[in-house]
Amino acid sequence: MRDPLNKRLGKQLREELGKYTIIFLFFVMMIGATSGFIVSDTGMIDAYNESFEKYSIEDGNLEFMLKPEDSVLEDIEKDGGIKLYENYYKDEETDSFDSTLRIYGERSEIDRLCIWEGELPSAKNDIALDRLYAKNHSLKPGSSFQVSGRTLNVCGIVAFTDYSALYESPTDLMFDNDMFGVGAMTDEGFEAFNDDHLHYSYSWMYDKSPANDSEAQDMSEELVKTVSEKAMLQNFIPAYSNQAIHFAGNDLHNDRTSMLTFLYITMVILAFIFVVTTESTIAKEASVIGTLRASGYTKLEMIRHYMKLPMYTLLAASVVGNVIGYTLLEKYMAAAYLGSYSLTTYEVSFNADAFLLTTVIPFVIMFVINLTALARKLSLSPLKFLRRDLSRGQKKKAFRLNTGIGIMTRFRLRIFFQNIPGYIVIIFGIILGYSILFFGLMFEPMLDNFKEETLNNMIADNIYVLRMPVETDDQNAEKAAMLSLETTFEKYKAEDVSVYGIADDSKFVKIDHGKGVSISTAMMNKYGLEKGDRLKLTEKYSDKDYEFTITGSYDYPASIAIFMDLDSFCETFELDDGYFNIYFSDDKLEDIDERLIMSRITEEDMTKTSRQMTRSMGSIMNVFKWFGVAMFVMVIYLLAKLIIExxxxxxxxxxxxxxxxxxxxGLYVHTTTIVALLSMLCTLPLVDFLIGAIFKMVFMNYSGYFAYETDLTVMLKCLIIGIVSYSLVAFVLNRSVKKIPLAEALKNAE
Amino acid sequence: MFLELSQIKRAFGEGESRVEVLKGIDLKIEKGEFCVLLGPSGSGKSTLLNIIGGIDTADSGYISINGEKTADMNEKALTRYRRKHLGYIFQMYNLIPNLNIKENVEVGAYLSDSPLEVDELLKTLGLYEHRHKLPNQLSGGQQQRTAIGRALVKNPDILLCDEPTGALDYKTSKEILALIDDVHNKYGTTVIMVTHNDAIKNMADRVVKLRDGMIRSDRLNETKLTVDELEW
Known part of the structure; x- marks a missing residue:
């Protein structure tokens, strides 16, 4: 026989249709977004993981200062247990638009290309371009553009498997798919460019592949010794530490974790909303429950009855959410990644993992929380239900309030104390809603601020890094020296540090180093260093360590760098007196041979982090803003309405x-208003702190430094959006109060 | 005439399930009168009381208090009418569960420009030592006394009592009736009490008997008894 209690479900649903509709929509939104995300993410991760073998992605790459002899290469291969593949490239400036294009020759054995559209180059002026770079400059197969005076024809749109994130240099904080791009030409086309910007780059594959990153690290440490004994190294980047190869993969994995964490936190909050509301329904229906229990219905049957609506709601939302996730949202979610990373082609298929993660686990969370709470609530005796006494143990006593306080204020306080569990869930909802909102709002001003700070604190408009000391007639240029060392902090992974030797009385870097070094504010903040600390750095491709005493800081917010006077620099690194390899100059130095310039660091280079982050995250931030508001409104509305009910x-x-x-x-809505407003005010600094801590943790793994700064306007915007959202809720609540009939009070007399 | 009801009709439901609960009630009550509305279940007495109290509205007919018709009042004026003139006592007390006893009474006092002194009233009601307790810590009789305190503290013109002893035992019922009678005598409050207990009619000035939505008799009680003398 069918459970006669089922007939009550329809009535309960009708009575609380608003609540169930809102929760249903929220479930759909969460499950749809997460399943869409997981499906596309899994497709991309699978394609990404397969690409290592499918496209023979290198175990690392190295660059020599000078073209090595074949015998040297053979020695390295033999002693290092590797096979080297020539992978020369030339960094050319585009004429049609402002960017650096890294051009490679043909790639047939290693780091092979994945074709998205068109074909690989066959003619001298053909070029296959990275998909994102091409998109950002509106290039497609058939388009032409100018590079260093040559007209190139785009023949194909491809993914460079060793550039899934377009990092120009491994020391860059962020990739850049606008001002930097990669392309492949035929060997003939490649050689037709002059060799001014030629890099003697080789990719390597181990004869015996490392089993994991730890083994890869050990093997690369051995290899770098072997190679540096035989030739002058310019660069040495094992694949495991190459951001251009691993950043996208790591991001895909990390975002998956963040998204699922977010889903589960939301599910817990929604489960508690159900618990609070179901408990309220139980209190309302106490006498019915008492009668049913007294008539022979078991506790389990009652639990099952009250769990049905929440679980059915979730079940229905799971079906709808998954359908929407697979059909509509998958493309939207994929677009967010394809707009940032140069990934290979991928396929979407039914994904048991996605089903487990986005449907089964939330179902279990909801089931366990509801079951635990209901089992506890419904364990009271039938008599207690009949007497509408749902308290446990002794009857609850009223604590005293100062009678000097007016009755209306005491009334409000009593309402507050009566509803503390609901208010706690509201506070958590506000924190979660705020966090999402905050995240959505903070990036734009933070990136602007970062850009402004970076530009305001640039050492010079141009920093010329030279291949060898060369004089200039420009009187305003200032000589300095620079080299790269690596950090040796135990807790953090090694990262490049630019060490500058600055001339006495420098007009670009005004600093009193004393007997030690000054470190950039970026480095100071990132690693929590202080004046007086000792700093140990190591040479990248050898075991040689250097120790410095920090005597000050220099306002340089974007780079991990240390500054010392030029004489000490030469002495420390055993260089000849008067050595220099960089110029600081506000003018462009026209009289230096281009071939002697390794790189020129300009405003564009310094601001590419903020530029790329704006491009990558801009559109998704709007989603966060709206989602935050929705979360905010939903939690407050449901629980405040519950207090009224x-x-x-x-x-x-x-x-x-x-x-x-x-x-x-004034009694019932304003109490919630006061709690909501106070929570909004008080939790903002907490949210700021939490986001800051997460932000710092995440960016600790990145090279360079990105300061977490909260703009006051972000706080204000959050608060205003919070207040406006709440006003909307309060308006609806006021109407709910108005709608309660006078006859409601007579109901328990029936 | 202080309170006048004319041709009050009220029906519930629609179509075949429509039930006429009040079929045209005419009633006049003098200021300071103690009126008992007596009748069996379903006679329409509680509905009538709810209409007098502005909780429910009549389908037709009118009520006037001191010459002012409640039908002419908007919602705000109707609230003001309840606020200034009425005190309500229910069978199931209807106290606010999260307020203590004193606060429940103070909620009534807040509405009046000249409320009675709350502590004095609590002492009179025998509730002073329980003033810090929550309603669920008190017996039914004590809760009903609290409800009476809440109704009386604002010194209303009319006290509407809907089966005030319906949930109480004999002894407690008599205590409550005595209390209402005292208030009536002391403050000259007009009392309209709904009951199905035939014995209670003997303490009233006027006894109105209802059956099937109609007044079957409306008479003044010439031989009033004290509460002590009531027996059932």
Missing amino acids: KNAQSISMTKILGYYDREIN
Whole structure:
């Protein structure tokens, strides 16, 4: 026989249709977004993981200062247990638009290309371009553009498997798919460019592949010794530490974790909303439950009954959410990644993992929380239900409030204390909603601020890094020296540090180093260093360590760098007196041979982090803003409405007594208003702190430094959006109070 | 006439399930009168009381208090009418569960420009030592006394009592009736009490008997008894 209690489900659903509709929509939104995300993410991760073998992605690459002899290469291969593949490239400036294009020759054995559109180059002026770079400059197969005076024809759109994130240099904080791109030409086409910007780059594959990153690290440490004994190294980048290869993969994995964490936190909050609301329903239906229990219905049957609506709601939302996730949202989610990373082609298929993660686990969370709470609530005796006494143990006593306080204020306080569990869930909802909102709002001003700070604190408009010391006639240029060392902090992975030797009385870097070094504010903040600390750095491709005493800081917010006077620099690194390899100059130095310039660091280079982050995250931030507001409104509305429903009889009674609606709102809605507003005010610094901590943790793994700074306007915007959202909720709540009939108070007399 | 009801009709439901609960009630009550509305279940007495109290509205007919018709009042004026003139006592007390006893009474006092002194009233009601307790810590009789305190503290013109002893035992019922009678005598409050207990009619000035939504008799009680003398 069918459970006769099922007939009550329809009635309960009708009575609380608003609540169930809102929760259903939120479930759909969460499950749809997460399943869409996981499906596309899994497709991309699978394709990404397969690409290592499918396209023979290198185990690392190295660059020699000078073209090595074949015998040297053979020695390295033999002693290092590797096979080297020539992978020369030339960094050319585009004429049609402002960017650096890294051009490679043909790649047939290693780091092979994945074709998205068109074909690989066959003619001298053909070029296959990275998909994102091409998109950002509106290039497609058939387009032409100018590079270093040559007209190149785009023949294909491809993914460079060793550039899934377009990092120009491994020391860059962020990739850049606008000002930097990669392309492949035929060997003939490649050689037709002059050799001014030629890099003697080789990719390597181990004869015996490392089993994991730790083994890869050990093997690369051995290899770098072997190679540096035989030739002058310019660069040495094992694949495991190459951001251009691993950043996208790591991001795909990390985002998956973040998204699922977010889903589960939301599910827990929604489960608690169900618990609070179901408990309120149980209180309302206490006498019915008592009668049913007394008539022979078991506790389990009652638990099952009250769990049905929440679980059915989730079940229905799971079906709808998964359908939407697979059909509509998958493309949207994929677009976010394809707009940032140069990934290979991928396929979407039914994904059991996605189903488990986005449907089964939330179902279990909801089931366990509801079951635990209901089992506890429904364990009371039938008699207690019949007497509408749902307290455990002794009857609850009223604590005393100072009678000097007016009755209306005491009334509000009593409402507050009565609803503390609901308010706690509201506070958590506000924190979660705020975090999402905050995240959505903070990036734009933070990136602007970062850009402004970086530009304001640039050492010079141009920093010329030279291949060898060369004189200039420009009187305004200032000589300095620079080299790269690596950090040796135990807790953090090694990262490049630019060490500058600055001339006395420098007009570009005004700093008193004393007997030690000054470190950039970026380095100071990132690693929590202080004046007086000792700093140990190591040479990248040898075991040689250097120790410095920090005597000050220099306002340089974007780079991990240390500054010392030029004489000490030469002495420390055993260089000849008067050595220099960089120029600081506000002018472009026209009289230096291009071939002697290794790189020129300009405003564009310094601001590419903020530029790329704006491009990568801009559109998704709007989604965060709206989602934050939705979360905010939903949690406050559901729980505040519950407080009103729970007190419907008291509200009705106060109406009978002759209280005006505004007075009743003053009691029941304003108490929630005060809690909501205070929570909004008080939790903002907490949210700021939490986001800051997460932000710092995430960026600790990145090279360079990106300061977490909260703009006051972000706080204000959050607060204003919070207040406006709440005003909307309060308006609806006021109407709910107005709608409670006077006859409600008579119900328990029936 | 202080309170006048004319041709009050009220029906519930629609179509075949429509039930006429009040079929045209005419009633006049003098200021300071103690009126008992007596009748069996379903006679329409509680509905009538709810209409007098502005909790429910009549389908037709009118009520006037001191010459002012409640039908002419908007919602706000109707609230003001309840606020200034009425005190309500229910069978199931309807106290606010999260307020203590004193606060429940103070909720009534807040509405009046000249409320009675709350502590004095609590002492009179025998509730002073329980003033810090929550309603669920008190017996039914004590809760009903609290409800009476809440109704009386604002010194209403009319006290509407809907089966005030319906949930109480004999002894407690008599205590409550005595209390209402005292208030009536002391403050000259007009009392309209709904009951199905035939014995209670003997303490009233006027006894109105209802059956099937109609007044079957409306008479002044010439031989009033004290509460002590009531027996059932």
